[in-house]
Amino acid sequence: MTKELTQLHARELVRDARYFWFALFFPFFMLGTFLGVGALMPDEPGTPDFTETVIPLAIFLAVTSTALTVTAGPLAGMRSSGLLRLLSTTPVGRRQLVLTHLTTRVVMVVVQLALLMVIAVAIGSVELSSLPLLFGITLLGMAMFLGIGYILGGLLSSPDMATHIGTFIQLGTLFLSGLAIPLWLLPEGLANVLELLPTTFFADLLATQVTGAEPIHPAWLSAVVVAASAVVAIAVAMVSFRWDQGGESA
Numbered sequence: 001m002t003k004e005l006t007q008l009h010a011r012e013l014v015r016d017a018r019y020f021w022f023a024l025f026f027p028f029f030m031l032g033t034f035l036g037v038g039a040l041m042p043d044e045p046g047t048p049d050f051t052e053t054v055i056p057l058a059i060f061l062a063v064t065s066t067a068l069t070v071t072a073g074p075l076a077g078m079r080s081s082g083l084l085r086l087l088s089t090t091p092v093g094r095r096q097l098v099l100t101h102l103t104t105r106v107v108m109v110v111v112q113l114a115l116l117m118v119i120a121v122a123i124g125s126v127e128l129s130s131l132p133l134l135f136g137i138t139l140l141g142m143a144m145f146l147g148i149g150y151i152l153g154g155l156l157s158s159p160d161m162a163t164h165i166g167t168f169i170q171l172g173t174l175f176l177s178g179l180a181i182p183l184w185l186l187p188e189g190l191a192n193v194l195e196l197l198p199t200t201f202f203a204d205l206l207a208t209q210v211t212g213a214e215p216i217h218p219a220w221l222s223a224v225v226v227a228a229s230a231v232v233a234i235a236v237a238m239v240s241f242r243w244d245q246g247g248e249s250a
Contacts, residue, residue, distance in 0.1 A: 005100040012074050013104050019073065019163060023065035027112060031058040031119065055120040056206035057179045059138055062112040064170040066105050067145035068152070073163030075101070075153025085244035105146065106139075113138055120210075130209040137209065140226050141202040147233025154241035177203035178216070198229035 014020045034054040078084045084097070113135065120126035126134060149166060156162040174180050177200045183191040194200055195216055205222035207215045215222070 002096060002100060005097065006103055009101045009104045012078065013070060013108070016070075016074065019070050023070045024108070024112070026065055027058040027061040027116070030061055031055075031116070035123070052125070052210055053179055053207075055116060055125045055210055056203060057174070058116050059113065059134075059206055060141075060174060060177070060179055060203055061170070062109055062116065063138060063142045064145050064173065066109050066112075067142055067149045068166030068170050069163060070108075071105055071146065071149035072152035072156070072166040073159045075150065076156050076162040077159035079153070079242065079244060080157050080159065082244065102146070106142070109138070109142055125210055134206070134209040137202075137205050137223075140223070140230060141205070144198065144202065144226055144230035144233055147230060147235075147237045150237035151233065151240060154237060173197070173199040176200070179203045183216070198225055201225040201229075 031054055034057065038054075075084075117126065117131050117134065120134075121128060121131070148169065152162045152166055156165070176194050176197065178194070183194055183200075186194070201217060201222040204215045204217050205219060205226060208219045208222070217225075
């Protein structure tokens with residue numbers, strides 16, 4: 001039954017091709033774009049080195065695309081159509097239903113991460129010895145964002161609205177985390193506030209494993225903040241999750 005349920009969630013994952021292919025390839029598109037721009041820029045003092053930020057940026061996009069864009073919307077769709085309610089009353093049970101739904105997302109990120117790690121080592125952005133820790137950091141961040149994705153998918157009735165809000169959160173946290181726009185370019189007061197966001201701590205934690213990068217916070221502090229945020233997000237998702245339109249929570 002677990003195999004069949006996992007296959008069901010896998011089909012549901014790829015059913016909306018627009019969001020699936022976007023989530024799958026967008027991180028690699030941005031990776032290629034930044035590396036291409038970097039290759040065209042003159043090799044002069046003061047020229048930004050995109051190899052210091054492009055891998056954390058791509059990993060951040062892979063995690064948030066899967067945890068938000070292709071989790072919140074499809075989950076809201078399954079609930080609004082009554083499929084979640086129907087499946088939860090079968091011998092499968094709610095716990096197994098959620099675990100198999102989660103498994104397909106984790107597999108997707110792991111595949112993306114494996115390819116990104118190969119690229120990171122090839123361009124000299126990450127040392128081989130840093131890959132296991134980078135893998136663990138990515139899973140930690142994914143737990144935090146999946147919690148947010150399940151909150152959206154478990155509360156919102158419209159699949160499109162859940163997807164759009166998830167995408168908005170993804171892009172907002174990307175630009176406010178220091179990955180797309182360095183925080184030192186922003187006004188000092190704003191930068192000081194953004195440095196305290198859990199998503200910024202996650203981006204900073206990714207940077208600790210990149211050659212030449214200069215993290216803002218100590219690695220241990222970033223890990224504690226991201227882990228605590230993941231626990232809170234998951235707890236809120238568990239409490240607020242609704243199995244049907246009637247409002248029955250988990």
